[in-house]
Every structure is written in structure tokens, then in C-alpha cells.
Amino acid sequence: MGSRTLEWEMIGPEVEELIRMLARLPGLGPRSARRVALHLLTHRHDVMAPLAETLSAAADAVRACSICGNLDTTDPCGICSDAARSNGQLAVVEHIGDLWALDRTGAFRGRYHVLGGTLSALDGVGPDDLRIPALIARARAPEVAEVILALNATVDGQTTAHYIADRLSGAGVTVTKLAHGVPVGGEIDYLDDGTLTAALRSRRPAGAAS
Amino acid sequence: MGSRTLEWEMIGPEVEELIRMLARLPGLGPRSARRVALHLLTHRHDVMAPLAETLSAAADAVRACSICGNLDTTDPCGICSDAARSNGQLAVVEHIGDLWALDRTGAFRGRYHVLGGTLSALDGVGPDDLRIPALIARARAPEVAEVILALNATVDGQTTAHYIADRLSGAGVTVTKLAHGVPVGGEIDYLDDGTLTAALRSRRPAGAAS
Numbered sequence: 001m002g003s004r005t006l007e008w009e010m011i012g013p014e015v016e017e018l019i020r021m022l023a024r025l026p027g028l029g030p031r032s033a034r035r036v037a038l039h040l041l042t043h044r045h046d047v048m049a050p051l052a053e054t055l056s057a058a059a060d061a062v063r064a065c066s067i068c069g070n071l072d073t074t075d076p077c078g079i080c081s082d083a084a085r086s087n088g089q090l091a092v093v094e095h096i097g098d099l100w101a102l103d104r105t106g107a108f109r110g111r112y113h114v115l116g117g118t119l120s121a122l123d124g125v126g127p128d129d130l131r132i133p134a135l136i137a138r139a140r141a142p143e144v145a146e147v148i149l150a151l152n153a154t155v156d157g158q159t160t161a162h163y164i165a166d167r168l169s170g171a172g173v174t175v176t177k178l179a180h181g182v183p184v185g186g187e188i189d190y191l192d193d194g195t196l197t198a199a200l201r202s203r204r205p206a207g208a209a210s
Numbered sequence: 211m212g213s214r215t216l217e218w219e220m221i222g223p224e225v226e227e228l229i230r231m232l233a234r235l236p237g238l239g240p241r242s243a244r245r246v247a248l249h250l251l252t253h254r255h256d257v258m259a260p261l262a263e264t265l266s267a268a269a270d271a272v273r274a275c276s277i278c279g280n281l282d283t284t285d286p287c288g289i290c291s292d293a294a295r296s297n298g299q300l301a302v303v304e305h306i307g308d309l310w311a312l313d314r315t316g317a318f319r320g321r322y323h324v325l326g327g328t329l330s331a332l333d334g335v336g337p338d339d340l341r342i343p344a345l346i347a348r349a350r351a352p353e354v355a356e357v358i359l360a361l362n363a364t365v366d367g368q369t370t371a372h373y374i375a376d377r378l379s380g381a382g383v384t385v386t387k388l389a390h391g392v393p394v395g396g397e398i399d400y401l402d403d404g405t406l407t408a409a410l411r412s413r414r415p416a417g418a419a420s
Contacts, residue, residue: 015272018265036235040265041269048268055250057224
């Protein structure tokens with residue numbers, strides 16, 4: 001790999017550092033990071049400098065919501081302070097991206113709670129490393145009727161869902177989770193056995209609205 | 211698409227602007243730009259702020275070489291000011307990325323000249339829009355024996371190569387271009403007809419060193 005980085009040694013430590021940082025962004029590798037860096041360097045005034053300013057401005061403006069863990073320019077965030085939303089439902093997600101994906105659907109008008117990850121014995125992540133204590137406290141509020149566990153259908157996600165459901169049993173709140181099934185537009189032939197089995201077990205009358 | 215951008219309207223114009231900028235970088239689209247932005251926003255102190263600083267530092271430090279058009283922290287660039295390189299050969303490339311790709315091979319130890327693009331009647335790009343006048347002037351220097359046209363094997367690249375070869379005829383300099391042929395490691399079965407035809411026409415004795 002030594003000779004592969006020659007080009008950047010040629011052009012100074014600032015650029016080497018830039019590539020290194022870009023290469024660690026999600027979806028970028030060493031090769032695409034070099035391409036992005038080259039694009040930036042050849043458009044220093046119209047792309048690179050404005051991007052640096054926008055990054056600074058956004059980093060300064062955005063903060064974590066102290067209630068749900070969402071990101072916004074205000075604290076509490078726009079969702080937590082939206083009076084039109086219901087306090088009766090609390091959707092629990094792993095990451096902020098999941099919150100945004102759910103909210104984009106427009107199908108949920110309650111509040112959210114971002115855990116910040118999943119429990120993981122392997123990685124040494126326990127309940128207190130996530131925002132689980134804060135969730136238990138919020139779920140015990142009298143106005144909360146339902147906690148919807150919108151966690152990923154992975155082993156860690158489902159382990160975390162079980163743990164939370166256990167902790168909330170007897171708290172006077174209904175705990176639900178997202179349905180498994182055939183994705184809309186999905187083709188049976190390409191689905192894994194687990195999804196098909198779940199879809200079969202949760203089958204419903206053909207005339208019913210979904 | 212309106213509802214797809216909802217998430218960013220939620221979180222302020224700074225972030226919307228950031229996504230818009232990221233989405234225009236090479237290799238990123240709206241979806242991956244959102245993913246990168248989310249990653250940056252969730253790592254504001256350890257990733258986002260340092261990246262902004264590095265971008266600023268690199269944008270300030272790097273400048274275009276006034277001789278060859280390469281980018282470096284010095285002008286003339288490291289290649290143009292390297293006394294160990296030959297002044298007798300001048301490799302002409304379209305973009306800085308091509309220069310770096312060639313130089314990475316270590317197979318060329320002469321000087322470079324970056325055109326900044328190709329002639330294009332469609333896009334209204336003429337010789338004076340590229341660094342062609344500067345190339346003609348450099349190529350006429352008595353120490354230059356060979357101009358190697360390392361332009362892309364595209365219609366515009368080859369048109370530009372022809373134009374430059376014409377302009378340099380009678381200037382007392384040998385003009386060459388890169389060989390066409392089978393890429394090293396390439397499989398005959400997957401090659402296009404044009405490459406195969408060129409490789410066949412330029413065939414050479416099987417015992418010869420390449």
C-alpha cells in the first residue's frame with residue numbers, strides 16, 4: 001500500500017489527513033475518499049470552503065434532545081415540543097436514523113425515544129450504557145398508554161426488545177412491537193425463510209384492510 | 211419527494227444545506243449524503259468539527275502549480291521542482307487525477323502538463339479554455355524531446371490528442387500516445403471489440419519484453 005499513498009505524501013500532510021477522515025465516513029473507502037478529496041481540492045473556492053463553513057455551522061447549531069435523544073437545533077426537539085402529537089404512544093428506536101425513517105412515513109404521530117444502540121453482551125453494552133433508564137421513567141408517566149418497540153429485527157435488537165418488555169411488565173403500559181411479514185412490493189421467491197414463516201404465522205383474513 | 215426531505219426540514223436549514231452539499235460530491239447521492247450527515251451530526255465533536263477544520267486547512271494550504279496545473283502546497287509543485295526528473299519528456303493529461311494515477315506507477319519520471327479537460331464542440335470548450343497554449347509554449351522549449359499524450363480513450367480525449375499532435379507537428383518534438391491493448395489481468399472474453407481490435411493490430415513478437 002506504500003506506493004498507493006505516494007500521491008498524498010506529495011501534496012502535504014493537510015491532504016493526507018483529509019483523506020484519512022473522509023475514508024472513515026459511512027459508505028466511503030480509501031479510493032472514494034481520494035476521489036472526493038480531489039474533487040474538493042479542484043473546487044476549493046466554490047465547494048470546499050463553503051462545505052467547511054456549513055459543517056461548522058451545522059455542528060454548532062445542532063444538539064441532542066434531552067427528552068428523546070433526537071437531534072435538532074432546539075432542545076426539546078421539534079417532535080417533543082409539538083403540541084399536536086399524542087403523549088399516549090412512545091416509539092422506541094435504536095438510532096436517530098430509525099426515528100427519521102419512521103417519522104417520514106407519517107404513520108406515527110406520538111413521541112419517540114432513541115436508545116442509542118442495543119444491549120450486547122459481546123460488546124459489553126448494558127442497560128445503563130443506553131437510554132433505557134430514561135425510557136422506563138418516561139413509560140411510567142400516567143399519560144403513556146403504549147410503548148412500541150421499533151427495534152431492528154436482529155438478534156441484538158430483539159434481545160433488547162425482550163429486556164425492555166420485561167422491565168415494563170406490570171408498569172400499566174401496553175408494550176407492542178413492529179409486525180414481521182412480506183415487505184410491500186416484496187417477492188415471495190426472494191424472501192428468507194424466517195420472514196416467510198413469520199408472515200405465514202401472522203396471516204390475516206384476505207378481505208381485511210392492512 | 212416532498213415528504214422524503216421532511217426529516218431535514220425538521221432539523222433546521224443548516225443541516226438541509228449540509229445534505230445538499232454532500233449529495234453533490236462524487237460518488238454520493240441524496241441517500242448516502244443523508245447517511246453521512248447523520249453520522250457527522252451524531253459525532254459532532256470527534257468527527258464533524260475536526261473535519262471542518264481539516265477542510266479549511268487543506269483548502270488554504272493547497273494551490274495550483276503555475277507550470278503544470280498540478281495541486282500542491284508549493285508553487286511550482288513538487289514534481290516541477292524535482293531536480294531528479296527529466297525535462298526531456300512531457301506527459302499531457304486531462305485531469306489532476308490522471309497525473310496522480312500515472313505517477314503512482316513510478317514508470318514515468320518526466321514532467322506533466324494538466325489540460326483541465328478536453329476540447330468539446332458540444333460544450334463549447336475550445337483550445338483557449340484549456341491549458342493548451344501553455345502546453346504548446348512548454349513543448350517548444352529546446353530540452354523537450356517527447357510529448358506523451360496520456361489522454362482518455364474517449365472521443366473527446368482522442369479529438370484533443372489529434373488537435374495537439376497537429377499543433378505540435380513541425381515543432382521539433384516527438385509526439386506519442388499511450389498504447390491500446392488488453393489490460394493486464396484482463397480477460398479476452400470480457401473485452402469490447404474496439405480494445406480487442408487495437409490489441410490485435412498492435413500485436414508483437416511473443417518473446418519480447420513488454
